[in-house]
Amino acid sequence: MIIRNVTVIDGTGGTPRAGMDVLVTDGRFTDIRPSRTDTSAVPTGEPVLDGRGGWLLPGLWEAHTHLRDYGMSLPAPERFAHLKEVLAGYLAEGVTSVCDLGGMPELSPELRDASRADAAMASLFTTEAAFTGIDGWPVTGLVGHRSGVMEVGDADHARRLLQGVRLGEVDYVKCMFDSRPGGGRRLPPEALEVIIAAAHQAGKKALVHIATGTDLREAVRAGADCIEHSPLPRDPHDLSEAEQLAALMAEAGTLYCPTVATWEQLAYGADPEYLDQLIADGILTPDGAEEIMARPTYGRPFPKHPADECRIRFDHAMRTLPVFHRAGVTLVAGSDIARVMPTPARALLRELQLFARAGVPNSAVIAAATGHAAEKIGRLRTRGTITVGSVADAVLLDADPLADLSHLVHRRHLRAVVSSGRIASP
Numbered sequence: 065m066i067i068r069n070v071t072v073i074d075g076t077g078g079t080p081r082a083g084m085d086v087l088v089t090d091g092r093f094t095d096i097r098p099s100r101t102d103t104s105a106v107p108t109g110e111p112v113l114d115g116r117g118g119w120l121l122p123g124l125w126e127a128h129t130h131l132r133d134y135g136m137s138l139p140a141p142e143r144f145a146h147l148k149e150v151l152a153g154y155l156a157e158g159v160t161s162v163c164d165l166g167g168m169p170e171l172s173p174e175l176r177d178a179s180r181a182d183a184a185m186a187s188l189f190t191t192e193a194a195f196t197g198i199d200g201w202p203v204t205g206l207v208g209h210r211s212g213v214m215e216v217g218d219a220d221h222a223r224r225l226l227q228g229v230r231l232g233e234v235d236y237v238k239c240m241f242d243s244r245p246g247g248g249r250r251l252p253p254e255a256l257e258v259i260i261a262a263a264h265q266a267g268k269k270a271l272v273h274i275a276t277g278t279d280l281r282e283a284v285r286a287g288a289d290c291i292e293h294s295p296l297p298r299d300p301h302d303l304s305e306a307e308q309l310a311a312l313m314a315e316a317g318t319l320y321c322p323t324v325a326t327w328e329q330l331a332y333g334a335d336p337e338y339l340d341q342l343i344a345d346g347i348l349t350p351d352g353a354e355e356i357m358a359r360p361t362y363g364r365p366f367p368k369h370p371a372d373e374c375r376i377r378f379d380h381a382m383r384t385l386p387v388f389h390r391a392g393v394t395l396v397a398g399s400d401i402a403r404v405m406p407t408p409a410r411a412l413l414r415e416l417q418l419f420a421r422a423g424v425p426n427s428a429v430i431a432a433a434t435g436h437a438a439e440k441i442g443r444l445r446t447r448g449t450i451t452v453g454s455v456a457d458a459v460l461l462d463a464d465p466l467a468d469l470s471h472l473v474h475r476r477h478l479r480a481v482v483s484s485g486r487i488a489s490p
């Protein structure tokens with residue numbers, strides 16, 4: 065396939081290149097070259113996507129979500145079909161890759177394989193290697209069952225458990241390292257170190273969920289590759305803790321996936337004004353708002369995350385995002401939940417909107433949802449960018465997302481979605 069006459073935003077954060085043709089062979093980008101007006105350069109029968117001067121960027125990544133939240137009440141075969149529809153829905157909105165951060169081990173491998181074999185679905189990345197402390201987050205109270213996360217007592221226990229895990233077959237390793245009161249015991253730091261070392265030995269990234277600045281600091285010291293969630297601040301009025309954490313992460317090269325859309329939903333989701341705000345921001349339609357209010361979960365408190373605490377966490381995360389960006393920390397976009405969102409993909413788009421609103425430059429916002437997301441799970445060489453050799457996942461927009469990020473968020477600007485070298489939508 066050839067994608068003609070586009071400005072390429074390649075997802076590496078580099079300068080966009082106008083007037084380009086992008087060639088795709090066997091599902092991968094094979095050439096990016098100045099556009100040729102003569103059609104003789106195109107072999108007969110080659111599919112052509114006429115970019116008409118639009119903007120081509122890598123397919124978006126949802127770098128932190130949980131598919132366990134969808135179709136929970138359905139019997140297994142119907143649930144599997146439903147989850148495939150969820151992945152097709154992501155793709156229709158320009159999200160070509162989805163990272164499930166655990167909690168659904170019974171369906172993950174099969175769904176992952178199905179998604180990778182079918183260009184009509186977003187590609188799924190998953191793990192069955194998820195660890196927490198004894199009775200630790202999220203075992204107690206969140207999902208109502210204990211499956212999907214291994215509870216670790218100490219470093220030796222971690223070593224024994226790791227013997228039963230085929231790390232070569234997972235996409236990454238997830239650790240819960242959460243010291244909030246009421247969340248059970250935190251994974252001991254020595255055990256965290258053992259798990260991260262084993263992940264690295266198997267060539268996998270270690271993604272570490274944290275709750276506080278202390279958790280974050282210890283996770284970075286233990287070798288975490290990416291910090292999941294913004295920390296609950298020691299003092300919401302003080303930026304110095306965030307400055308210190310940002311410096312530590314920049315020095316260690318640790319990525320940061322703050323999941324601000326989650327804190328916003330948990331803080332404000334029950335307020336009708338929040339839905340009005342989402343409508344004003346183009347995330348939601350009035351019909352969509354009615355559908356959300358009819359959901360059984362609407363307005364119900366989320367286990368272990370009181371709204372007032374999430375307000376502090378959200379406000380502080382928004383104030384400090386530019387602190388992390390300026391310090392040189394690589395930001396990654398992941399929304400975690402879509403409780404108050406019309407579709408799962410909209411939660412990711414909200415995350416991007418919030419990054420921009422917090423003051424992160426648009427080029428860094430786009431990189432957070434493309435190249436940096438692929439980097440988070442160790443796939444940067446083969447995915448997440450428009451570079452030769454990378455998997456040909458892309459979105460074509462009719463307006464410049466670098467000039468105004470709403471061109472990426474508002475669906476009316478989405479002209480086409482390319483998935484593994486095929487035009488998937490419209």
Ligand SMILES: [Zn+2]
Nearest residue numbers: 129130165400
């Ligand atoms: Zn999560």
